[in-house]
Amino acid sequence: MAAKHLILLGPPGAGKGTQAKRLERDRGFVQLSTGDMLRGAVASGSPLGRQAKAVMDAGKLMPDDVMIAIIAERISQPDCRKGFILDGFPRTVAQAEALDRLLSERGLALDHVIEVRVDDDMLVDRINARNAQAGAGGGRSDDTIETLRRRLQVYHEQTAPILPYYEKTGRLVTVDGMASIDEVGRDIDLVLEGVAEAG
Ligand code: AMP
Numbered sequence: 001m002a003a004k005h006l007i008l009l010g011p012p013g014a015g016k017g018t019q020a021k022r023l024e025r026d027r028g029f030v031q032l033s034t035g036d037m038l039r040g041a042v043a044s045g046s047p048l049g050r051q052a053k054a055v056m057d058a059g060k061l062m063p064d065d066v067m068i069a070i071i072a073e074r075i076s077q078p079d080c081r082k083g084f085i086l087d088g089f090p091r092t093v094a095q096a097e098a099l100d101r102l103l104s105e106r107g108l109a110l111d112h113v114i115e116v117r118v119d120d121d122m123l124v125d126r127i128n129a130r131n132a133q134a135g136a137g138g139g140r141s142d143d144t145i146e147t148l149r150r151r152l153q154v155y156h157e158q159t160a161p162i163l164p165y166y167e168k169t170g171r172l173v174t175v176d177g178m179a180s181i182d183e184v185g186r187d188i189d190l191v192l193e194g195v196a197e198a199g
Contacts, residue, residue, distance in 0.1 A: 112192065
C-alpha cells in the first residue's frame with residue numbers, strides 16, 4: 001500500500017494509540033505519538049522532559065511552538081517516508097495550521113483525518129479500568145481521574161475546535177470509538193480503503 005499520512009483525533013483514552021499501533025503493524029506506517037515522545041523526554045531527564053512532566057501531570061498542553069518543532073523534526077526522518085499516523089498531534093488549531101504548512105513544504109498531503117468519537121463517561125470508566133489493571137502505584141502519573149477530567153476539559157476547549165477546521169476542507173471522517181477495538185479497527189480500515197467517505 002502507498003505511503004499515507006493520517007491523523008487520529010479524539011479525546012484522551014479514546015484508543016488512538018491502540019489503533020495507531022495496529023496500523024503500524026499491519027500497514028507499516030510509522031506511529032508518531034507526541035505523548036510517547038514527551039514521555040521519552042521525561043524519562044531522559046532533559047530540560048524538555050522536566051517541562052513536559054509538569055505540564056502533563058497538570059493535564060495541560062505543551063506550548064504550540066515546542067510541539068510544532070518536535071513534529072517538524074520527526075516527519076523529516078527517513079522512516080516517515082513509509083507514511084505516518086499522527087496520534088496526539090495536532091491538539092490546537094494553531095498546530096493544525098502549522099501541520100498543513102509543514103506538509104505542503106514537503107510536498108505531502110493529509111490523506112485522512114479520522115475522529116475516534118467517545119463519550120466522556122466511557123473515558124472515565126476506561127481510565128478506572130486501566131488503573132485497576134496497572135495496580136496501586138502503577139500506570140501513568142497523568143492517569144488519575146482528576147487529571148483525566150482536566151484533560152477532557154482541555155480537549156473540548158482547545159482540541160475539538162480542530163474538527164470543524166478539517167470538516168470545512170472535507171477531510172474529516174468520524175468513527176464510533178465506543179465500539180470494540182476490532183470494530184473500530186475495521187471502520188478505520190474502511191476509511192483507508194476509501195469505502196467510508198469524508199463528510
Ligand atoms: P497523550 O499521550 O497523547 O495523551 O499525551 C499526553 C500529554 O502530553 C498531554 O496531556 C499533553 O500534556 C502532552 N501533549 C501530547 N501531545 C501534545 C500536543 N500535540 N500539544 C500539546 N501537548 C501535548
